[in-house]
Each structure stands twice: as structure tokens, then as C-alpha cells.
Amino acid sequence: MRKIVVLGLVTLAAFTIACSSGNGDTKSSVTGGSSQNVESAATEKTTATAKVGQTVTLTNDTLGDKTTVEITVANPKQFAVEPGDFGSKPDHGVFVVFNVTVVCKQGTYSANPFNFKFVAKDGTVSEGALTVNFKPALNATDLSSGQKVAGKIVFDVPKAAISGGKVQVDGVGLDFDKPAAYWAL
Template identity: 70%
Template sequence: MHRKHFAVAFAAALTTLTMLACGAGAGDTSSAVSGSEGTNVEAAPEPTTAIGKVGQTITLTSELLGDKTVVEVAVTGPKQHTKEPGSFGSKPEKGIFLALDVTVVCKQGTYHANPFNFKFVAVDGTVFEQAFTIGFKPELHAVDLATGQKTAGKIVFDVPKAAISGGRVQIDGIGLDSNKPAAYWAL
């Protein structure tokens, strides 16, 4: 009987030690905001969700098992459209196409830039995914970036006009945090 309890206690202790040892670099994404006003908001050591204004650059940082990723992302130039550009442009189903310019710069490590990393979140918490459009050029395409590389393009959301006031653009985290919000840009 004592062997069984000892084995269970030993397994629990070993699991705890392994978790503590692997805890350095848990892969959490942190974020910081900088802007044209020269203000920087430093990220806390634990995971944070930065909130900046459209036009500001947000820095995402993640470290996992000694591999560090640092990415600067800027969301700028919000424009509302009642029709997609071009002679065959479609109309938005929900009210307005909100088009924004995005620039992603990989400062360290590697990063998979993807337009589907972005969502629009209305004040009431309603989340809107990317709209499928072809008229807004140049589009932000999914691409793998290495240190020193960058990409840019437009992202577009189909949202009710009333949702834009007070709404925010969300970017997902890096790596293990890819299913969590990492930062927001307020319109």
C-alpha cells in the first residue's frame, strides 16, 4: 500500500518539477504600444493585452523554449465603403465595408502574418471575421516572415455601421497564444 502512495507522490512531484522547469518561456504573448506622440507603454512580464489607437504601432513579443519572436504591427487608414471598389464590386451584407491598412515587421524570430489573425470587435462584444472581398488592393496575404522581413496590405470587415463607433481591431497572439487576443487598436 505504501508503494502505491509513494509512486503517486513521486509522479506528482516529478510532474511539478517538470512544469516548473519548462515554465521559463511558457510561450505567452505580451504586447506594448508606441505611437506618433512618442509614448511607449511597456508590457508587463506576464501576458498582457495592449490597447492602442489606429495609427499606433503595437509590438508583440513571445518566448517559447528559448526562441523569441518580436513583431511590430501597425493598423492605419480606416476607410468606410458602401460598395467594394471595381466595376463588379459587391455591397456589404451587414452595412459597411471597413478597410484598414496593415504593416507587419518581424524584428526577431519568425512570424506567420495572416489576415485572419485580425478581427473586428464591436463595443457590445460582437466579433466580426474578415470579409471575403476581391476589390480592396493590395490585400494582406498570409506569409511567413523571418527576422528583418515585412509585409503590408489591406484587411476588410463587413460590419453594421453602428458597430464602428467605439469598435476595435483585434490581433491574435503568437504561437501557443494564437487563440487569444494579444492587442487592440481603437478606432
């Protein structure tokens, strides 16, 4: 019985050391101009807020598996109707379309249009809109170090939500469900 307890304690100690080698928190920083830091409601860390067009670098180190990715959200445009002969109209007011570029600098990253949300000034969150005529669309793509992908993301939001709104990207790794950075309009 004593051997089992000792073995269990050794295993627990090894697991604790391995887990403490990286806390898993996604960190964000902005390149190309000034940024703001805003307090995240869920944690005490800060989340970078960039201007649309700036590049944000996300880093995450979970259990020694480091990921570094650069994301740029740029060129916002509004549409009252989707382009094309059979373009749909937005349900909530206006389509807001952004060009997104994702560059994996280290590790691996799953770029996905569903990693992004539109957050209105009042805190209302909108997921990406399902459209077909804003091309090229940002498709879900697994990237390795040195690879990149670019495409458009689309949100269907009330026109009044655009002023003071921002685009949110989710964190990397275990932080997939937490805001990692914002681009302010």
C-alpha cells in the same frame, strides 16, 4: 522497476524546467503615443490598446524560442460597395478597410489576415470579409527576422458598430487563440 521510476522523474523534471523557461504568454506594448491597458477576461495579464495608426510590439518567449513582431493598423476607410465594375455590397452595412504592416524583428511570425478581428463596442466580433477588390490584400505570409509584409484587411460590419469599435490581433505562438492587442477607432 525502480530505474524506470527514477528515469520518469528525471524526464519529468527536465520537461518542467524546459517549460518554465518561457511561459508562452504574448506581451504587447504600444509605440508612438499613449495607450490604454484593458484587462483580458481570460487571464490576469493586460492587453495593450493603441490608437489606429500606432505600432504595437508583440513578444512571445516559448521554450526559449523568442518572437518579436511590430504591427501597425492604420488608415481606416469605409465603403458602401467594393471598388471596381463588379464590386459586391456588404452584407452587414459597410466595408471597413485598414492598412496593416507587419515587421518581424526576431524569430518567425505567420502574418495572416485571419489573425485580425473587428470587435464592436457591445462585444460583437466580426471576422475578415472575403473580398477581391481591396488591393493589395494582406496575404498569409511566413516572416523571418528582418522581413515585413503590408496589405489591406477588410471587415463587413454594421455602420453603428464602427463608433467605439476596435481591431483585435491574436497572440503569437501558443497564444494564437487569445487577443494580444487592440487598435481603437
